[in-house]
Amino acid sequence: MRQLLARGAAAPALVCIPSFLAGSGPHQFARLARELGRERQVSALRLPGMRASDDLPATWAAAIESLAASVASELERGPVALIGYSAGGAIAHAVARRIEDDGGELAGVAMIDTYSPEEHDLNRLVLTDALGQILSRDNALTPVDDHGLVSMGGYVRIYPERExxxxxxxxxxxxxxxxxxxxxxxxxxxxxxxRGPAEYIEADHFSIIEDRVAETAAHLRRWLDSLSGH
Structure with a gap:
């Protein structure tokens, strides 16, 4: 479930979490890993059920428990910060909550252009908008297939269960x-x-981790250094 993207040695190690939007996955963090991987280990999780051979999680809690177990195994080796992109930021936050409930401690949680309003209808609108843009882009970084659409529907169904x-x-x-x-x-x-202020990058929802990823990495680097007291 966890894919290693870079082998840097500085702490904390970074574990990236993608959205459940069709076409999403660990591959979206490859450019970010190239930017940060000389310094830190960067890995990315695949959401349960996103492979054609996997069963979709029946509940939001089951999905978060599975992801938290993968992060906990990395925590046994040293400090970890989570990086969530798009709806993956909400997932990363929920994973952090589960780890803290179990007595663990994370270095931090970064959310890259996350949309996670509490109004479920608005969440559906956002996902529909983003999916439409993905389909119109025809970009190799976000390939969409039938299973991806089915998996997205499964997560849309359980997403309102988050607390x-x-x-x-x-x-x-x-x-x-x-x-x-x-x-x-x-x-x-x-x-x-x-609870803090947002930091802005001259980008759109996709270029923030593609063409503008160097600036995104610079923001992350400053934040990570602040966590380490540098």
Whole structure:
């Protein structure tokens, strides 16, 4: 479930978590790993059920438990920070909550252009908007197949089960300056998920981890250094 992308040695190690949007997966973090991998170990998780041979999780708690187990095994080797992209930021936050409930401690949780409003209808609009953009881009980095669409539907069904529970780990909210058109004026990330100010990158929802990834990595690097007291 965890794919190693880079072997840097500095702490904390980074574990990246993708969205459940069709076409998403560990491959989306390859460019970020090239930027940060000379310094830190970078790995990425595949969400349970996203492979054609895997069963979709029946509940949100089951999905988070599976992911938290993978992160916990990495925590046994040293400090870990989570990086979630898109809806993966909400997943990363939930994984952190589960790890903290089990007595673990994370160095931090970074959310890259995450949209996780508490209104479920708005979440569906955001996902529909993002999927439409993926299909129109025809980009090799976000390949969409039938299983990806089915898996996305499964996660959309269980996503409303997530609970509004804050975490103690430090958080970072990185945002693209170009917002998804369907979103409107609601705050993309609720206060209980991130209490500090957002940091902005001149990018859209996709270029923030593609063409503009060097700037995204620079923001992450400064944040990670601050966690380490550098």
């Amino acid at each position: 509004a529970e804050p975490i103690t780990a430090p958080t970072l909210n990185l945002r693209a300056t170009v917002t998804l058109s369907s979103f409107g004026e609601v705050a993309p990330v609720p206060d209980w998920q991130h």
